[in-house]
Amino acid sequence: xxxxxxxxxxxxxxxxxxxARVAAAKILKGDPYGNSFEQISKNxxxxxxxxxxxxxxxxxxxxxxxxxxxxxxxxxPSGDHEIRGSLVIDGRTGKMVCAKLPFLD
Numbered sequence: 001x002x003x004x005x006x007x008x009x010x011x012x013x014x015x016x017x018x019x020a021r022v023a024a025a026k027i028l029k030g031d032p033y034g035n036s037f038e039q040i041s042k043n044x045x046x047x048x049x050x051x052x053x054x055x056x057x058x059x060x061x062x063x064x065x066x067x068x069x070x071x072x073x074x075x076x077p078s079g080d081h082e083i084r085g086s087l088v089i090d091g092r093t094g095k096m097v098c099a100k101l102p103f104l105d
Contacts, residue, residue, distance in 0.1 A: 023094030
């Protein structure tokens, strides 16, 4: 179980939510998630800063941002199903830690 917390105002080297959204958008860019920041943002359902617990099948040892992604059938370019999953990025570097989404494994 992951523990979602609000990051302290000034944690050295940890991205704030806006910065984390930009980093996530760079990873998600392209079909079926969107080709612009605005399109990708519509598919981000929830965002959580996590600094403890378990995620991706491992113990959290450094801060991460977890994004819950939902691409409705109506916005999926293939148009045949909804896409639902998660993307976890390193809270300092913005690099992908793990993803449970098609095309990102």
